[in-house]
Amino acid sequence: MAFASAMDFPFDSNNARRMKTRFRAAVRNWKTRRRTAAELNALSDRDLADIGIARFEIASVVREL
Template sequence: MNIIENYRNWRRYRETVSELSRLSNRHLADLGINRGEIPSVARRAI
């Protein structure tokens, strides 16, 4: 079960990074995020 949960978490992380990366700098700024923070924001989202 732990392997499945780890895989799901990894997928969620990658999807979040991908979605945030597609946003423009302006949209990210509206959310209070800069590009360098995307990985840490995605990690917190899991």
């Protein structure tokens, strides 16, 4: 069984900063998708039709963000 050594995964301040930045971006994107889905689900079927989205398409539209 092989174990990863510190040489395999260098962890310095630049890597930590990049990881923190990527994590924050992922959380921000998740919140945006969640908020968008909530707003689209709150619309009536007529309003959704006006913007060219059917209710069953909301999840796929949000995934494309």
